[in-house]
Amino acid sequence: MDFWIVFLALILVVVSLVVVEGTHEGEGGGGDGFMKWVGRVGERHELKRKGGVVADMTWLDWKSKQVTSKSYIVVDQNGGGDFRTITEAVDSIQRDMFRPYRITVQINSGFYREKVIIPKNKPMITLLGVGGPIVDWNDTAFVTQNSTLDSATVGISGNNFMARNITFQNSAPGPPVGAVRRQAVALRVTSDIAAFYECAFLGYQDTLYDHRGRHYFKNCFIQGNIDFIFGDGLSIYKVSTKTCHTDLHI
């Protein structure tokens, strides 16, 4: 009989320097453009004194200007918004590879038990959490025809994506000893150019699938025990905190 205890050993790796992983820099000549973009959304404008008040410029950058009545959508589980689920909000966005303006989906606090896919033809979307919403599903590769990719609770393919203050979770239980195909991804990001601020990625195996593209993570929390960040994106992790679950097999 297998007894196994999930033991939360906290190994905090505070990455205070920029860590660049992956090999795709410069593909398509976009390396400089990406760094410029990171500078714009993530670095230089972050804190600026404005009449004595420290204004969080990043926050402002991330919200869409109200271009159309549909460029700012509110999701509220309790009915206080435009939709009750994130999926309905994403479905309401028109497919347009070249939409020139950003659409912000504000997600109010709550436990959203759904699987969310943002397809390639829906670029320029921001998911903005207010009050710490959690998005949760529990697929594993075992139940998705052996597809690690499809096990993701949230899968992002649209370019120029941003997320802030959201917990992405895959709540499939940790795999028993020797189990195969138990990859359970919380977030898969395939977009080119995506940024995550103050987000948490929670799961056991393959928590964060940094699949392809150029990505920026700041003040994020990533938890898992096996390969918890994997993929071949070119990513910058800035002051992110990583935690490991440690399994003890007795």
Ligand SMILES: *[C@@H]1O[C@H](CO)[C@@H](O)[C@H](O)[C@H]1NC(C)=O
């Ligand atoms: C994120 O959400 C938490 C509540 O879960 C809140 O305390 C915090 O201020 C939020 N951060 C931002 C930047 O909105």
Ligand SMILES: *[C@@H]1O[C@H](CO)[C@@H](O)[C@H](O)[C@H]1NC(C)=O
């Ligand atoms: C999934 O992988 C297992 C083990 O490798 C294999 O036996 C099974 O046929 C695969 N299932 C599908 C649907 O591909």
Ligand SMILES: *[C@@H]1O[C@H](CO)[C@@H](O)[C@H](O)[C@H]1NC(C)=O
């Ligand atoms: C996911 O959760 C549901 C219950 O909410 C359960 O029936 C199902 O077996 C779970 N799937 C996995 C892969 O754990």
